[in-house]
Amino acid sequence: GQQVQQSPASLVLQEGENAELQCNFSSTATQLQWFYQSPGGSLVSLLSNPSGTKHTGRLTSTTVTKERRSSLHISSSQTTDSGTYLCAAYQGGRALIFGTGTTVSVSP
Amino acid sequence: GPKVLQIPSHQIIDMGQMVTLNCDPVSNHLYFYWYKQILGQQMEFLVNFYNGKVMEKSKLFKDQFSVERPDGSYFTLKIQPTALEDSAVYFCASSWDWGGYEQYFGPGTRLTVL
Incomplete structure (x- = not known):
């Protein structure tokens, strides 16, 4: 079945720095979503990006489907960006399989 | 954007009791999902549901679990009886269709089984 791996496991940034988060998945995915999970546990969908490049605010996701990888670029990080970023890919089109996440900590 | 709501946000119950x-x-979505996240651990798929039927379930979806959506009302996850290991945050999601369609997630229900 689908496996999703994320790297790095954690990242420490100074405010204003950029960050690149990686997601690799084992099987061709028809859907790839990036989520932000706050330290309190709430989940926010950031981007749905099964292929190509998408932008929203300071976030850019690039997914190369045939290489089974996706990246999330955070530009000009802010302290409010601290939390865990989750990547999830479809398995067989019916369930999202989540990675273990990248924990980002942004200090002022 | 479209919103998925979950009620309650927190639930504390004694082991062996039933919980719903x-x-x-999202109002025009046809496909529904439950995911489970134990504190500090990975989000895991439980079950998906379409047209009144469970389409797929994981090994985490024990016999004590059931789902339904009677007459277009709430999509529910019932656990009867509950066990200590059921303590987790349960996230509901919905989508318009399978495959390449985005799933929209609710804020989660934190279940504590004592």
Whole structure:
């Protein structure tokens, strides 16, 4: 079945720095979503990006489907960006399989 | 954007009791999902549901679990009886279709089984 791996496991940034988060998945995915999970546990969908490049605010996701990888670029990080970023890919089109996440900590 | 609501946000119950978690999906969505996240651990798929039927379930979806959506009302996850290991945050999601369609997630219900 689908496996999703994320790297790095954690990242420490100074405010204003950029960050690149990686997601690799084992099987061709028809859907790839990036989520932000706050330290309190709430989940926010950031981007749905099964292929190509998408932008929203300071976030850019690039997914190369045939290489089974996706990246999330955070530009000009802010302290409010601290939390865990989750990547999830479809398995067989019916369930999202989540990675273990990248924990980002942004200090002022 | 479209919103999925979950009621309640927190639930504390004694082991062995029954609990029902409620989800109000996006209004025109047809596919519904439950995911489970134990504190500090990975989010895991439980079950998906379409046209009144469970389409797929994981090994985490024990016999004590059931789902339904009677007459277009809440999509529910019922656990009867509950066990200590059921303590987790349960997230509901919905989508317009399978495959390449985005899933919209609710804020989660934190279930504590004592």
